[in-house]
Amino acid sequence: MSDPIRHECGLAVVRLKKSLAYYQEHYGTALYGFNLLAALMAKQRNRGQDGIGIGCCKLDMPAGTPYLFRERFDVSVEQMGEVFSGIRKDYKRIARKIDGQRREERHETGVEHLPFEEDPEAIKREFELAGEINIGHLRYGTSGGLGKACLHPYLRRTTWPTRSLMVMGNFNLTNSGELNRVMMQRGQHPVFGTDTQSVLEEIGFQLDEAHTQLYHELRDSGMPGTEIPKHISARLDVGEMIRKSAQIWDGGYAIVGVIGSGDLFVMRDPNGIRPCWYYENDEILAFASERVALMSVLEVPEEDVKELPPAHVAVMKSCGTFTTEKFTEVSEPKPCSFERIYFSRGNDSEIYKQRKRLGEQLVEQVVEAIDNDFEHTVLSFIPNTAETAYFGFLDGLRKSRRVAVKEALMEMLKKGELDEAKLDDLVLRNWPRAEKIAHKDIKMRTFIASDAGRDELVSSVYDITYGSVTEKDNLVVIDDSIVRGTTLKTSLLRILARTNPKRILVLSTAPQIRYPDCYGIDMSELGKFIAFQAAVELLKERNMRHVLRETHEACLAELKKPRHEMRNAVKAIYAPFTDEEISAKVAQLVSPAKTPWKGKVEVIFQTIPGLHAALDIAGGPSFGDWYFSGDYPTPGGFGTVNRAFINFYEKKEGRSYDTLL
Ligand SMILES: NC(=O)CC[C@H](N)C(=O)O
Numbered sequence: 001m002s003d004p005i006r007h008e009c010g011l012a013v014v015r016l017k018k019s020l021a022y023y024q025e026h027y028g029t030a031l032y033g034f035n036l037l038a039a040l041m042a043k044q045r046n047r048g049q050d051g052i053g054i055g056c057c058k059l060d061m062p063a064g065t066p067y068l069f070r071e072r073f074d075v076s077v078e079q080m081g082e083v084f085s086g087i088r089k090d091y092k093r094i095a096r097k098i099d100g101q102r103r104e105e106r107h108e109t110g111v112e113h114l115p116f117e118e119d120p121e122a123i124k125r126e127f128e129l130a131g132e133i134n135i136g137h138l139r140y141g142t143s144g145g146l147g148k149a150c151l152h153p154y155l156r157r158t159t160w161p162t163r164s165l166m167v168m169g170n171f172n173l174t175n176s177g178e179l180n181r182v183m184m185q186r187g188q189h190p191v192f193g194t195d196t197q198s199v200l201e202e203i204g205f206q207l208d209e210a211h212t213q214l215y216h217e218l219r220d221s222g223m224p225g226t227e228i229p230k231h232i233s234a235r236l237d238v239g240e241m242i243r244k245s246a247q248i249w250d251g252g253y254a255i256v257g258v259i260g261s262g263d264l265f266v267m268r269d270p271n272g273i274r275p276c277w278y279y280e281n282d283e284i285l286a287f288a289s290e291r292v293a294l295m296s297v298l299e300v301p302e303e304d305v306k307e308l309p310p311a312h313v314a315v316m317k318s319c320g321t322f323t324t325e326k327f328t329e330v331s332e333p334k335p336c337s338f339e340r341i342y343f344s345r346g347n348d349s350e351i352y353k354q355r356k357r358l359g360e361q362l363v364e365q366v367v368e369a370i371d372n373d374f375e376h377t378v379l380s381f382i383p384n385t386a387e388t389a390y391f392g393f394l395d396g397l398r399k400s401r402r403v404a405v406k407e408a409l410m411e412m413l414k415k416g417e418l419d420e421a422k423l424d425d426l427v428l429r430n431w432p433r434a435e436k437i438a439h440k441d442i443k444m445r446t447f448i449a450s451d452a453g454r455d456e457l458v459s460s461v462y463d464i465t466y467g468s469v470t471e472k473d474n475l476v477v478i479d480d481s482i483v484r485g486t487t488l489k490t491s492l493l494r495i496l497a498r499t500n501p502k503r504i505l506v507l508s509t510a511p512q513i514r515y516p517d518c519y520g521i522d523m524s525e526l527g528k529f530i531a532f533q534a535a536v537e538l539l540k541e542r543n544m545r546h547v548l549r550e551t552h553e554a555c556l557a558e559l560k561k562p563r564h565e566m567r568n569a570v571k572a573i574y575a576p577f578t579d580e581e582i583s584a585k586v587a588q589l590v591s592p593a594k595t596p597w598k599g600k601v602e603v604i605f606q607t608i609p610g611l612h613a614a615l616d617i618a619g620g621p622s623f624g625d626w627y628f629s630g631d632y633p634t635p636g637g638f639g640t641v642n643r644a645f646i647n648f649y650e651k652k653e654g655r656s657y658d659t660l661l
Helices: 020-027 032-042 077-109 120-126 176-186 195-220 225-235 238-245 291-298 337-343 349-360 363-370 387-415 420-429 451-456 486-497 530-541 545-560 579-590 608-615 635-649
Strands: 010-016 051-057 068-073 133-139 154-156 165-173 251-259 264-268 277-280 284-288 312-316 322-326 377-381 438-440 462-464 474-479 503-508 600-605
Touching: 010 032, 010 165, 010 251, 010 264, 020 032, 020 120, 032 051, 032 077, 032 133, 032 284, 032 291, 051 077, 051 165, 068 077, 077 120, 133 165, 133 251, 154 195, 165 195, 176 195, 195 225, 195 238, 195 251, 238 264, 238 312, 277 291, 284 291, 337 349, 337 608, 349 387, 349 608, 363 387, 363 474, 363 503, 363 600, 377 387, 387 420, 387 474, 438 486, 462 486, 474 486, 486 503, 486 579, 530 545, 530 579, 545 635, 579 600
Parallel strands: 377 474, 474 503, 503 600
Antiparallel strands: 010 133, 010 284, 051 068, 051 133, 154 165, 165 251, 251 264, 264 312, 277 284, 312 322, 438 462
């Protein structure tokens, strides 16, 4: 991916089903759960760059001792290893301290104690992150700010374990403002921070409600206070609490929550936009955003990892019972295609195949564009995420070339015109030439303070191979998607032009990105999309500025409609043009300025049917394509896109769903 939309959030959860002593005995460490969590997080470091967070809940802690912990680290994912080694150093420090105290005690009393690291009870008591429930989060903010305070998990502490709550998620709500308003109407004072804050407060409110009712019932029955918490905990219906909390949520989400008394829940949005996978055996229950993370870390086959169904919440009560139940109506499944095109780890068997097919789907357009001139065409890719699509693209090209050669041979045979020169031409010379032209050079990034900082990361990241392209060649490079086109223009195409080809064809395995995302990917400002800029340029060139004005009015009118009646008024911006016209304009816009190179840039995008042919699996869902088609799976999407246009037209910066009031 050449563009600076980077990743989205990642989740990891490990719930131990046995006491820490069990893992000490069977795996030689009471930190088994924490170690698994660290490995699951490391395997998902392709997600979330703004920072990481870890939470831990300890079951059955005696009164007076803490049980709910959270640590957040404002560092890049690249520094995750350092964070974990820092935590392990802390652990060793505690071990030295306790072992020292125990040596002294032995001197005084003569009583022998276990070394700390072999004493699960002491480990659980002394080391904050040793507990039965471990949760981890990698954040890439899509709502609110980017600082440490916005990192997950969010935590609400009370003197009641049954009312204390920790949440984290890979998600974005389109209607946090509405949620906040509902809270205010109730008399609450929500802080307009991030959508995570709104989620925490809403679930917190429902938890309070359920808790208070249970408490009063138990107290009024004459039960002694000290007995009450465990009865509240046993009777708390987490599924019901989630059903009430999520009633008006509009968005894409995989959200994890832990109640201080030890109930764990994981919920997924009704359209299954955000991914969520889990694995369970006798010893653990684990969740992750990526199926392959669970497969690799736990060394289990694909068929043992289950998908949490859309609109469902999985609950493991503190006593260990595990259920999944529907908390709202299931909507049409619309998993996010960007997960497949770019965000996820490409070693998942399904994702690997889908990426290859995305490349293959581009073959026809490319063969036409180079007019079958493979002799003078060098094929390459933008590292790293487009690599798999590139393999599929090459496979497809070779297949198509073999078919073309066979047809030409048959034709020659039929006409009796077979001669060596023609054979050479067909067989020896005209085969697709694959080269590695672009290289990723720098291990990117450290500290991101703002959106502007995010943009700067991508410059000077690439380098090229010299000497494998000539001025007679077409240079074809495949990328996974083109969002803003900034890197193409300012960096990549400039350096690719130094190989001095006749023409550069940039292929995008994703269709033109025309509309904002609002479900968890930080791709929300219309004015920043190169396809949108192209359409606006074309409108201006053709004296059609009135379309901009009319669309502004139409968007304002849409926003006045009830949510379910809203439509996407921004489609009018693209309506006058063919896809090819937009692509040609995009090519013009990304063509590097001030370079001695005289060649031409062309851009070829995946078509929307091509995307579905590559991603959709027979009997499975049709993948979400709202960023390309403008057809959103939830009403909140239409509000977002209309607002995004208004923001663009009125020259307001910022995310169009981020109105927290
Ligand atoms: N990418 C995400 O899932 C972000 C989660 C949440 N909306 C936040 O901004 O923190």
